[in-house]
Amino acid sequence: MKTVTDIENMQSYAEKTRREGKVIALVPTMGFLHEGHLSLIRMADKAADLVVTSIYVNPTQFGPSEDVDQYPRDIDHDTTLAQQAGTDVLFVPTDKAMYPQGYQTFVTAEKLTRSLCGAFRPTHFRGVTTIVTKLFNIVKPHIAIFGQKDAQQAIVIRQMTRDLNFDVEIKVAPIIRHEDGLAMSSRNKYLTPQQRSEAPVLYQSLCEAQKMIEGGERNPNVVKKYTQKMIDTIASSKIDYIEIVDAVTLEAVREIKGNILIALAVYIGKARLIDNILIKV
Amino acid sequence: MKTVTDIENMQSYAEKTRREGKVIALVPTMGFLHEGHLSLIRMADKAADLVVTSIYVNPTQFGPSEDVDQYPRDIDHDTTLAQQAGTDVLFVPTDKAMYPQGYQTFVTAEKLTRSLCGAFRPTHFRGVTTIVTKLFNIVKPHIAIFGQKDAQQAIVIRQMTRDLNFDVEIKVAPIIRHEDGLAMSSRNKYLTPQQRSEAPVLYQSLCEAQKMIEGGERNPNVVKKYTQKMIDTIASSKIDYIEIVDAVTLEAVREIKGNILIALAVYIGKARLIDNILIKV
Numbered sequence: 001m002k003t004v005t006d007i008e009n010m011q012s013y014a015e016k017t018r019r020e021g022k023v024i025a026l027v028p029t030m031g032f033l034h035e036g037h038l039s040l041i042r043m044a045d046k047a048a049d050l051v052v053t054s055i056y057v058n059p060t061q062f063g064p065s066e067d068v069d070q071y072p073r074d075i076d077h078d079t080t081l082a083q084q085a086g087t088d089v090l091f092v093p094t095d096k097a098m099y100p101q102g103y104q105t106f107v108t109a110e111k112l113t114r115s116l117c118g119a120f121r122p123t124h125f126r127g128v129t130t131i132v133t134k135l136f137n138i139v140k141p142h143i144a145i146f147g148q149k150d151a152q153q154a155i156v157i158r159q160m161t162r163d164l165n166f167d168v169e170i171k172v173a174p175i176i177r178h179e180d181g182l183a184m185s186s187r188n189k190y191l192t193p194q195q196r197s198e199a200p201v202l203y204q205s206l207c208e209a210q211k212m213i214e215g216g217e218r219n220p221n222v223v224k225k226y227t228q229k230m231i232d233t234i235a236s237s238k239i240d241y242i243e244i245v246d247a248v249t250l251e252a253v254r255e256i257k258g259n260i261l262i263a264l265a266v267y268i269g270k271a272r273l274i275d276n277i278l279i280k281v
Numbered sequence: 282m283k284t285v286t287d288i289e290n291m292q293s294y295a296e297k298t299r300r301e302g303k304v305i306a307l308v309p310t311m312g313f314l315h316e317g318h319l320s321l322i323r324m325a326d327k328a329a330d331l332v333v334t335s336i337y338v339n340p341t342q343f344g345p346s347e348d349v350d351q352y353p354r355d356i357d358h359d360t361t362l363a364q365q366a367g368t369d370v371l372f373v374p375t376d377k378a379m380y381p382q383g384y385q386t387f388v389t390a391e392k393l394t395r396s397l398c399g400a401f402r403p404t405h406f407r408g409v410t411t412i413v414t415k416l417f418n419i420v421k422p423h424i425a426i427f428g429q430k431d432a433q434q435a436i437v438i439r440q441m442t443r444d445l446n447f448d449v450e451i452k453v454a455p456i457i458r459h460e461d462g463l464a465m466s467s468r469n470k471y472l473t474p475q476q477r478s479e480a481p482v483l484y485q486s487l488c489e490a491q492k493m494i495e496g497g498e499r500n501p502n503v504v505k506k507y508t509q510k511m512i513d514t515i516a517s518s519k520i521d522y523i524e525i526v527d528a529v530t531l532e533a534v535r536e537i538k539g540n541i542l543i544a545l546a547v548y549i550g551k552a553r554l555i556d557n558i559l560i561k562v
Contacts, residue, residue, distance in 0.1 A: 011448050019300060104391040105410070105444035111385045129386070130445075133414075137446040163386035164411075165418040167292050 001083040003090045007098075007138050010091050014052075014140035022049035026141035026168075027087075028132060031055040032072040036176040036184040038085040040145045043173050045086030052139045053087040059095065060106075061127030072189050091139060098134065107133045109156050109163070115250050116152045116263055117274065120240050128153055129160045136166050144168050149175045149183050151263055151276040155250060175275070177203065183275045190271035198234045199268045205230040205242075206277040209262050213279055218256045220244040231266055240265035240272065247278055257281045282364040284371045288379075288419050291372050295333070295421035303330035307422035307449075308368075309413060312336040313353040313467040317457040319366040321426045324454050326367030333420045334368040340376065341387075342408025353470050372420060379415065388414045390437050390444070396531050397433045397544055398555065401521050409434055410441045417447050425449050430456045430464050432544055432557040436531060456556070458484065464556045471552035479515045480549045486511040486523075487558040490543050494560055499537045501525040512547055521546035521553065528559055538562045 004010045017024055025048030027040045037053075044051040055078055062068040075092065082090050106126050112118075113125035136144070144161075146154045154172045161170055176184045181203035182196075191199055205227040212223050224242050231237050245252050247259035256279075263276040285291045298305055306329030308321045318334075325332040336359055343349040356373065363371050387407050393399075394406035417425070425442075427435045435453045442451055457465045462484035463477075472480055486508040493504050505523050512518050526533050528540035537560075544557040 007446060011446070015448070019302065021300065102392075102440075103444055104393065105388065105441045106391070107386065107388050107414075107445070109386045111383075133388075134444075134446045137448060140448075159383075160386045163384055163415075164388070165288060165292070165415045167296070167418060167421075 001079075001087050001090060003079065003092060005092050005094065005097075007093060010052075010089070010093075010138050011140070013089065014138070017050050018140060023143065024048055024050045024052060024139065024141045025143040025145060026135060026139045027051065027053045027145050028135050029053060029055055030057045030071065030186065031078050032074055032186040032189070033078045033081045034176075034184045034186065036147055036149060038081060039176050040147060040173050041082060041085035041087055043171065044143065044145050047143050047145075047171065048141075050088050051086055052089045052091055052141065053082045054091040054093075054135055054139065055082075056091075056093055056098065056131070058127055058131040059099070060130055061124050063121050063123060066121075072186055093138075098131075106130045107160065107164070109160050112152070112156050112159055112250050115245065115252070116241060116243055117265055118152065120265065125153070125156050129156060132157055132160070133164070133166075136168055141168055143171060145171045145173055147175065148172050148276070148278075149185065149274065151261055151278075152250060155248075181207075183273070185273060187271045187273060191268060195236050195269045195271070198236065199273060201231055201234050201237070202264060202266055202268075202273060202275045206262055206264070206275060210277055210279055213256055213260075213281060218281075220253055220256055223256070223262075227262075227264070231264075234268065236269045238267040240267065282360075282368050282371060284360065284373060286373050286375065286378075288374060291333075291370070291374075291419050292421070294370065295419070298331050299421060304424065305329055305331045305333060305420065305422045306424040306426060307416060307420045308332065308334045308426050309416050310334060310336055311338045311352065311467065312359050313355055313470070314359045314362045315457075315465045315467065317428055317430060317465040319362060320457050321428060321454050322363060322366035322368055324452065325424065325426050328424050328426075328452070331369050332367055333370045333372055333422065334363045335372040335374075335416055335420065336363075337372075337374055337379065337412070339408055339412040340380065341411055342405050344402050344404060347402075353467055374419075379412075387411045388441065388445070390441050393433070393437050393440055393531050396526065396533070397522060397524055398546055399433065401546065406434070406437050410437060413438055413441070414445070414447075417449055422449055424452060426452045426454055428456065429453050429557070429559075430466065430555065432542055432559075433531060436529075462488075464554070466554060468552045468554060472549060476517050476550045476552070479517065480554060482512055482515050482518070483545060483547055483549075483554060483556045487543055487545070487556060490525075491558055491560055494537055494541075494562060499562075501534055501537055504537070504543075508543075508545070512545075515549065517550045519548040521548065
């Protein structure tokens, strides 16, 4: 594995690789890698000749009240894990190179970014679509892999890729969970031991919602209320949202049918955790 | 020369061409080609192995009060001219393919698009940067060629290309003028014979401004006023703006020095014409 920090070096290496007829897969991450990321890298390794994992804590996807400097980092550990999982090139650019003086261009997907996390983090997805556009142009991948844990992000990226005609195949890898069901996340690091022991309630509530729906419940409000109640039993929890939406349009449904996404964002202590479940009714 | 209408066909042809180690140049146009466009195509022909000229009247760069359907079109004549000038592939996509149902992603350069034409056409450059992003992803050029006549557009595209890390070299070709000095433009078609005979005042006023500056004038307001007066002698004229700006930042200057762009947009009858001149002081 080699580490590349320079944008032009990454571009010329990608160009050379494409010319050789090799397939490039990109796994964009913000580092502090866990099994969730590694599953994406392994999926990339199966699908491509060259796996590029990017590690970059992208400032434009953090809101003004969100502390980008506090985001956990451990580049040495990341380097070891990324290599073990099958990364060929670790791309680690600097802020100065990614957003130089005078930077002013942004990519925005409009409709899909207004609901769910977009409603609470109004500039977040603009930062995501902008950085992914930049990474696509720098790494020149044939395939890019995202995690289902960030369900809205995956859908927004698919839409952006289609709308802007990026010649990139988007693959979405399933959520990786701890044994107790908590979705893996770099933000779990913020949890106290007490909060960590309570956090699995998020996934448990999604599983209960699924059971209700499988049992015949079709009223989203009934399912949402039950889920909210379960989460409210945790004193340190504060719900941003629990929504039952169409899995394609991300619009709230009035009746549970078709391909449904149940998505939630909940603070446990100071960690804002997200989780979701896809259901076909 | 071959004509391609399908986006995926264009992409796979571009990909194949790049793999062969050939250089692709893109000349994006809205058609109704004149000598200005042809000079861009000839420049592309000198610089690249494969010249792709796109013809697409992009609806997203027209404002709500601007009639995209009225924009002049003549695809048969365009096909002949484009081929004669050295086009290898004429890319002529449809609206339905470019902006399918549900389309929602836009590229925006912020600061540079607030002045000059951007102040009068608030969504225009968003449409331009979006369509150019799409064309870059479809045609996969090494080089893209724009005209100096659209001075602000050229600067915005350069900024966007740099910011989003497109691996594309932007070349800007000089303004082509009729013998009487009027800059060539598809919009000149809207002029009545009387207006056509008066329209050269735009370039004449820029030349007078240049003379004043060469003669030592450093106050932009003095130069602007003189220019305005010249244009106001034409009864059918209505000035959107005459500005003297820094040629890099497009910010208005208080004193004329360095690299200066004098740019104007003036209605002659119902034709909104633009012109500009670069001066190094």
